[in-house]
Amino acid sequence: DVVMTQTPVSLSVSLGGQVSISCRSSQSLVHNNGNTYLSWYLQKPGQSPQLLIYKVSNRFSGISDRFSGSGSGTDFTLKISRVEPDDLGVYYCGQGTQYPWTFGGGTKLELK
């Protein structure tokens, strides 16, 4: 199975600030069709996860351009700029390249 490792485990940020979350996979996430199926999800307190970013850098419908994804192969980053109160929660990276699909352990974003 592909192991997804997220760092840091938790992050404190001031409103309006910028943060980065790292996600590393134990194997390359490049599918044999050339696509890389790395996604980012946000789970707000008491809610279901929601999709933010798919295929490394594509924002899902309705997602603010304050969220950006980058990376390749085994090393990926989610950046959040101008942090707002509604951004708080736990962020997960997930891979859909190989079965079983796997997720990182999560990064909790809190207010400083």
Place this chain on the structure above:
Amino acid sequence: QVQLKESGPGLVQPSQTLSLTCTVSGFSLTSYNVHWVRQPPGKGLEWMGRMRYNGDTSYNSALKSRLSISRDTSKNQVFLKMNSLQTDDTGTYYCTRETFPFLNYGSSLDYWGQGVMVTVSS
């Protein structure tokens, strides 16, 4: 609009079988793949398995011997059955849709149900 809703018992006794239903609307099960993902209390996400648009299934090997996913397209429902439940199967169970239709390979999960909390306890 796209919606998924899980239903099932909130309490299951150890060694018994869990049966959950995911009722979908706003899209067709014969076009989109639907997955099951679970989350133990206070912990991360675990992918359980997938019903493909054409009826094929894939399972997490860690659960494969206990897990079965099926569907009834006429009722827009996907079912999860898992036997021999233990206390570490306690958690919230989500059904969720893959982002793009007619996929035979991976992508991402765009719409999620509200989840159903399942407690395994005697």
